[in-house]
Amino acid sequence: MAAISLAAPWILRRAVRTFSLPQPLLHLNPGSCFHGTHRPFTFPTSLRHTASGIRHLIQAVKGNFDDLLKGVGDKNAIEEVKHILEMARRASSRREVLHSDFLTPPVLKESMMALEKLADVKAVAQGGYPQAERCRLSVGHPELLTSDPDIVAALSITGNFGFQPCSHGDFLGSILGTGIAREKIGDIILQGEKGAQFLVVPELADYLITSLEKVGNVSVSCTRIPLLALEYEPPRTKSFKTIEASLRVDALASAGFKLSRSKLVNLISNGDVRVNWTTVTKNGTTLRTGDIVSVSGKGRIKIGEINSTRKGKFAVELIQYL
The missing domain is CATH 3.10.290.10 (RNA-binding S4 domain)
Structure with missing residues (x-):
């Protein structure tokens, strides 16, 4: 019964009429490696076209939402998974596509495992490149989420790092020093003397281009680049x-x-x-x-x-x- 936990009132009305929903549809874009199984959902035959039946259905919705959270293996991820499920509920009720911030691998994995049990919801994870650890998650009705949304932007940081090498922490600290929250930033790809490339939510790209001036003691310039220009390789x-x-x-x-x-x-x-x-x-x-x-x-x-x-x-x- 977990599949109905995102059902909005219009879905509930349709559900009472049809007593069935199609199998869930789940998709993972490059940048995530979590795969799930698909399970059909059928309403219990005890539900009838009555006000009492609708009340029972609504109670079942809440109960199954709680059951999904109980199934989260990483207890530290429960609150964030709950937020993703709430986001999916809103996307379903409004018939629109919504997007999360960048998620850590444990939260992404647990969220995908919960979402795969839901009908009428498609999920797409994107991190900007195949080996990405931090990914954004898009959820919506399969009829609306027909292509991968443009929800990840890539930026390049260049400067004279030959004499003052900077670490991952140096780049991250400078980016966060502009006032941006950590969850708005994806992976940071170090490039040695050339600097670094990193992923960000698109709406903050222009702000970072004008605001990021130094990493450590190195003066830098920040520019937007195509995702295909990311220079990544498997970690050593x-x-x-x-x-x-x-x-x-x-x-x-x-x-x-x-x-x-x-x-x-x-x-x-x-x-x-x-x-x-x-x-x-x-x-x-x-x-x-x-x-x-x-x-x-x-x-x-x-x-x-x-x-x-x-x-x-x-x-x-x-x-x-x-």
């Missing part, structure tokens, strides 16, 4: 193994970033450590295969294969992004 990584007594974040991150355990604990206390793009506050947070751990100013690592040793410890593969 190296992997190594460590033997640890536990899978706690302070233990694995300490090994992955070559930091002392006490230093890592201090970074967690300062809010500088994130797991799957969410700040962690507990040293004992347990990590699993596939988790991404990032430390401000230090980069990020991915947890690879985990095996138990004969002595009851854990042999963990750590994948470092270069």
Whole structure:
């Protein structure tokens, strides 16, 4: 019954007349790698053409909306997934296409898994290029969302970075320093001495072109470029193994970033450590295969294969992004 959770009054009236909806339609544009299954939906035969039946249907709508949120595996993403579902509800009721801000991979994944269970809703994820991590999500009725919306713009930052190289954090800090919220910015692609390219919501492109003047101490110019001009390549990584007594974040991150355990604990206390793009506050947070751990100013690592040793410890593969 989850498929009716976005039904507007006009859908409810039609539903009571027809007792069925078409299968959901879901589409992923390059920039996202999450795929789902399609499930048909049929109204329960207990609903009748009566006011009582409509009341029961409305109650079922609310209940199934709650059920979708209960199915979110990453509890840190619940509020943002709820916002996406509310956006989809509005898009369905108004028969229009609505767009989210840039979403982190965990939120995008959970949102797509929830939306795939809904009928009369099509979803398109776009990040600007195939390997994009942060993507925007467009939702609407399949009859309206017939082509990929133009919801991502690409900008290039150039300057004399040969003598003063700048990090991802330097570029991001300068962009945010113009007053733009983080969720309005997509991926940042570093280009060494040439500078960087990044994705942004189109309505803020002109503002950034005129407002972004420096990155660190380097004077820069910011220009708009076609998405096809983005110079991206698969991330470079190296992997190594460590033997640890536990899978706690302070233990694995300490090994992955070559930091002392006490230093890592201090970074967690300062809010500088994130797991799957969410700040962690507990040293004992347990990590699993596939988790991404990032430390401000230090980069990020991915947890690879985990095996138990004969002595009851854990042999963990750590994948470092270069």
